[in-house]
Amino acid sequence: MHATREALLGAALAVFTEHTYAGTAVPMVAERAGVAVGTIYRHFPSKQALGNAVYQRWKGRLLERLTEPTGGTERIDPDESARAAFGRMWSVMHAFAAEHPAAFAFLEYQQHAGYLDDQSRQIIERSTAFAVAVVSRGQQRGEIRAGDPVVLVALAYGAFIGLSKAAWSGAPVGPKDFQDAEIAVWDLLRR
Amino acid sequence: MHATREALLGAALAVFTEHTYAGTAVPMVAERAGVAVGTIYRHFPSKQALGNAVYQRWKGRLLERLTEPTGGTERIDPDESARAAFGRMWSVMHAFAAEHPAAFAFLEYQQHAGYLDDQSRQIIERSTAFAVAVVSRGQQRGEIRAGDPVVLVALAYGAFIGLSKAAWSGAPVGPKDFQDAEIAVWDLLRR
Amino acid sequence: MHATREALLGAALAVFTEHTYAGTAVPMVAERAGVAVGTIYRHFPSKQALGNAVYQRWKGRLLERLTEPTGGTERIDPDESARAAFGRMWSVMHAFAAEHPAAFAFLEYQQHAGYLDDQSRQIIERSTAFAVAVVSRGQQRGEIRAGDPVVLVALAYGAFIGLSKAAWSGAPVGPKDFQDAEIAVWDLLRR
Amino acid sequence: MHATREALLGAALAVFTEHTYAGTAVPMVAERAGVAVGTIYRHFPSKQALGNAVYQRWKGRLLERLTEPTGGTERIDPDESARAAFGRMWSVMHAFAAEHPAAFAFLEYQQHAGYLDDQSRQIIERSTAFAVAVVSRGQQRGEIRAGDPVVLVALAYGAFIGLSKAAWSGAPVGPKDFQDAEIAVWDLLRR
DNA sequence: AATGAATGAGGATTCATTCAT
DNA sequence: CATGAATGAATCCTCATTCAT
Numbered sequence A, B, C, D: 001m002h003a004t005r006e007a008l009l010g011a012a013l014a015v016f017t018e019h020t021y022a023g024t025a026v027p028m029v030a031e032r033a034g035v036a037v038g039t040i041y042r043h044f045p046s047k048q049a050l051g052n053a054v055y056q057r058w059k060g061r062l063l064e065r066l067t068e069p070t071g072g073t074e075r076i077d078p079d080e081s082a083r084a085a086f087g088r089m090w091s092v093m094h095a096f097a098a099e100h101p102a103a104f105a106f107l108e109y110q111q112h113a114g115y116l117d118d119q120s121r122q123i124i125e126r127s128t129a130f131a132v133a134v135v136s137r138g139q140q141r142g143e144i145r146a147g148d149p150v151v152l153v154a155l156a157y158g159a160f161i162g163l164s165k166a167a168w169s170g171a172p173v174g175p176k177d178f179q180d181a182e183i184a185v186w187d188l189l190r191r
Numbered sequence E: 001a002a003t004g005a006a007t008g009a010g011g012a013t014t015c016a017t018t019c020a021t
Numbered sequence F: 001c002a003t004g005a006a007t008g009a010a011t012c013c014t015c016a017t018t019c020a021t
Helices: A003-019 A026-033 A037-043 A047-070 A082-099 A101-108 A118-140 A149-168 A175-189 B002-019 B026-033 B037-043 B047-070 B082-099 B101-108 B118-140 B149-168 B175-189 C002-019 C026-033 C037-043 C047-070 C082-099 C101-108 C118-140 C149-168 C175-189 D003-019 D026-033 D037-043 D047-070 D082-099 D101-108 D118-140 D149-168 D175-189
Strands: none
Touching: A003 A026, A003 A037, A003 A047, A003 A101, A026 A037, A047 A082, A047 A101, A047 A118, A082 A101, A082 A118, A082 A149, A082 A175, A101 A149, A118 A149, A149 A175, A149 B149, A149 B175, A175 B149, A175 B175, B002 B026, B002 B037, B002 B047, B002 B101, B026 B037, B047 B082, B047 B101, B047 B118, B082 B101, B082 B118, B082 B149, B082 B175, B101 B149, B118 B149, B149 B175, C002 C026, C002 C037, C002 C047, C002 C101, C026 C037, C047 C082, C047 C101, C047 C118, C082 C101, C082 C118, C082 C149, C082 C175, C101 C149, C118 C149, C149 C175, C149 D149, C149 D175, C175 D149, C175 D175, D003 D026, D003 D037, D003 D047, D003 D101, D026 D037, D047 D082, D047 D101, D047 D118, D082 D101, D082 D118, D082 D149, D082 D175, D101 D149, D118 D149, D149 D175
16 A cells, blocks of 8 residues: 555665765655655655665664574574674574665765754664674674673674675675675674 | 865765765765865865765775775786785774764665766675675685685675774774674685 | 647647747746646757757748748749848738747747757758848849848848847837838848 | 056957857956956956947947048038948948957847946937938938838847847858848938 | 956856746 | 645856957
8 A cells, every 4th residue: 555655665675775865856756656746745755764764774674684593683692692682683694684785775875963853863873773782792792802892893894884885886795605704793792 | 275175085974974965965075074164165066076076085095904904906816815815905994983883884885876086886796896806816825615606705704894984883892892803704715 | 749849839839938948947938838837848858958949940941931832942033023022021021920929939039059959040040041042032133132141141030039039018109110120121231 | 558457348249149148257357368367357347347348349339430531520511412421331330240240249230228328228219310410311301211210210220230230140251242232221211 | 568367247058946737 | 625726936057249369
């Protein structure tokens, strides 16, 4: 239902990814979605709201998938080893980035500070918090090296973004490379 | 005057970093630089030219510093171990990001595809090529793990960006963290 | 709406006539038409396009009326005497200039070289070609004096413009004067 | 003397002729003259003043040459036949337009209403008045046809402008054509 | 006198948003 | 719900003019 809304969110993601939020004009979204400009404003009160809707949809989905196996409550499975947790998260990230490359590009290769609202920022915080919790737990288990978990998350997540961006930019990066990378990044994390 | 051009480049960096290239209006740059709008156009033919000037200045300086010890010819010292080369590059990156945080943020946390010209793109290519060459050589020396060097560079550079971005976003990341991170990232790279 | 387009073409003619194409700012047209500036750009892609639309509309209408009696195909009635053809054309010109003085002033008292497009130039060529053909035929019939028909057309059309311009400038020139002038200009043309 | 002033008047004529007064930017004049923009303002207080200086120079010179033989007082030689007077004026016009085609184009193919000052307008009036006086006298002598002399002047001067414009636009119009035209235009004027 | 950098109002054009249909 | 014409503020850029050198 709300096929128009869906079309709009899809079109917006596409043009935001290509031109940046600030760099896209509302008529560009309308044209891409095949609707009139005015129609956008029946579904979203403003360009900013549309931007946040797109951001929340995808950042939220990514978070969901990352936290899914533990029931979506964003709690960590206490029995899972850090190695397994990392492997699972890496797979989820890879699957997400492979299935929705534009969405991942939009989320992670751009700067959103200028227009995100509280709700969007909350999802970011929850995402970081989850990753930090996983790393902390891994440290408690003695599987992950010592140090500020925020730093380790930043490094590991940054490494994943770096690889995805290279793939997105046209570098010949295949699934095998992502597997190898997983091992390398685990070496970055592990004790 | 030359001083005006400097002031403009400085102001443009500040405003572009904060608001994105597409998100900054030319008058914002003028105001920040303390000059009239028209003055900008005596020094740069267009907003796009100004954007490229800023980009080239900083990406170029970073490249220079990365390649400096070998004489600025962007050639690799054949006697240097991969470990040492990596350590030196990490230090340069860290020093650069610490001395010019806004410049690094502008360069690496944003998407520039929409307005960069050939010259700017060339600097990007040379930067990547240099890093790839360093990694390749490390692999030949048996110091760095096997795999596509492009992938390893993407991971390692991505990790550095991730950490810097965390620091820039306000996370309490100190010099010690960068040192620890250097070791962790070397573990990502090393055989 | 279509009415807005008409209002714009009317306002543009008025302002262009008074201030010259280059001398009129787009907001002047908007104000004269009673619409917002942005509205102009929903109907014409640029000031230049608006200028050409105005030019083509009026130069085209004049050409139409000049060539009308022979069916709009811009062909010359082979049975009409040159004297009659000239008289008819003079009347048409006079009627046109009397009914649309601003349009004639815009068309003929100004220089348009800087902004006219191919289509506009084509109408000019067709107008000249038609007049030249009429004169040539008159020469073949032995009614019009020898000499380059282009020259004769330039002289006769120039004379008409001169008279109209005088009238437009406020000189007390009435219909009787145009009738007398017709006879005088025929004396310029006739054998 | 005042070589710069001369260069400026020459450059201004050239660009005004090509682009129209309203269509030329002051820097274009400076560049054409090979001086800095600021220099213009040491010689002319404003663009408008420059425009009027150019206009007055050339319209004034044309008037001078037209009235010259009678001593520059713009009085008519009472002994000269109208035919001779017309022939002389036609020659002067032709010589002027041939020697200074750009000047004639600037003066007569454009609309100047928007920026001319009183002094410029005065020269126009004197030019018209002189031509009207010549025609009036020709009518008194019974050499020129009856009718408002203003109308006859408008027709004859218009015819000359028409022919010059054709030549200026690239039509192959030679001195012979101007001679033939003189005869034709005299047929327009003569009783 | 000459320069040309600087100015900021004004020019053409685009944009986010509204609203009558 | 959808439309797309209309709006006018805001955008990028240019212009006539000034002034320190």
